[in-house]
Amino acid sequence: MKILVPAKRVPDPNSTIKVKPDGSGIVTDGLKWVINPFDEIAIEEALRIKEKLGGGEVVLIGIGSKASSEQLRTGLAMGADRAILVVSEDALDSLGVARVLHKLVTDEKADVVLMGKQAIDADSNQAGQMLADLLSWPQATFASKVELAADQKSAQVTREVDGGLEVLSMPLPAVITADLRLNEPRYASLPGIMKARKKELKEIPIGDLGVDTTPRLKVLKMEPPLKRQGGRKVASVQELVQLLHSEAKVI
């Protein structure tokens, strides 16, 4: 079974994000970069499936600047077999990402695509669903459990939805997007890191793919959010209830 896992380079979720004074983007100086946390979960799931089946291949795909190879190496160190970096200096929108992935998934003849539900930079939550449609494959988004049938021809996926958990079954190939509770990703081991250096990481200039990636969604301007005026402390529960009643008038 060949599993493709798209993985995006994003700022560490624990870092402080600041907007450039001219509003053209975020300040990247000194920022730490990581694999998008949801994609890390997708990689872990792909590795577990491969380990369980005792065979198969896990191929990572990154789209972005050459620096994204750092995150792909980390994914290879976790245990993925090889990686492809589609080099693009311009940021794509989710439709552009889905179109690039559509081309690669077709070329690679993947059986399953496992990816993150959302990239935590733009917070779009779109690419997986878009890819599924371009491929005319079924989709299972927000997965918290993935069970493959013994014949590897179908999957049953539990999804985190409003009001509870939904179970879907679908034939493969399919696109599955990971939610937080799917698993806890492993750390790359030292031998893993050593091995990763020798694994294949192929770079393809985006222009070579012949895919239209002109963004339909354009970011014109960025601003910091309005700051909330908080910070007042109360001395006791009695004072709190008093203020909620007579000042804030919310109870």
Add this chain to the structure above:
Amino acid sequence: MGDVLVFAEHVKGKLPKTTLAAIEAGRQAASRIGGACHAVVLGKGVDALGTETASYGVRKVFVVDGDALEHYVADAYTEVLADVMKQKTIDLLVATSTAIGKDLLPRVAARLGAGMASDVVHFNEDGTLTRPMYAGNVIATVKLEGSPRVASIRATAFDAAKKEGAGEVEKLSISLDPAKGKAKFVAFNETKSDRPVLTEASIVVSGGRGLKNGENFTTYLEPLCEVLGAAMGASRAAVDAGFVPNDLQVGQTGKVVAPTLYIAVGISGAIQHLAGMKDSKTIVAVNKDPEAPIFQVADYGLVADLFKAVPELTEEVKKLKH
């Protein structure tokens, strides 16, 4: 110039507040574009819901009814929605970023080759849109090129549409090839709760890792929710630890709420949590660590052991209500 179509999601035969917000957003968008705002209702046995939807100030409601639409599944719903979009030459599709909205809209966008903006909080006069990025650390002005276009909206940023006039209801028959929908609905394991729905409540009490276990949510937070008539929420840490069900998670990657009162108990206030509640009208934090970041956004902060403070709070509120 073009028309707007609102996907009217319904839950248990009703239009939730989140859907009414989408209708309001659709009306706002239509007034910017200079077109009409329509809505679409999909499902099985949804004629009455179509009429109900038509009473919220939309020009037309398209109703597509059928067995294949009984349970929401992305493939079938995409097929139908894309068909309606084309038949009615819609310029902009709008729905709320609920679990269904998030699952469905990008798929429809891809089908139509349309650009999509997620979690829109405002449709601006000049045709641009406003949406948060980076867990709400950035407010971006964006533009969607071409037509049609797709936008999911954040329900907390729009008022609920009010009853106003009666739009026309038009039944559409769209035949679905049952063999084509590949994903099959198997089961829905509903979280049983007597509490108000998180995204509808005017008061939310959320618990975090500080609660230590699931029983403490029942022993300490439930009674407080009860006296306040509040919905219960939680941090990711509390959900990950299995204290409470997943759909209670508030935050960047969970639910976004903006009640009149939000009480955070034993929650540190990570940026990902703040992203889901910092637009609440009044925020209260109860935490034993005076340095916890949650206090920076709290209108009223109480530095205390929650196991002592929460029962007291429940008692004080009870007294107030009597």
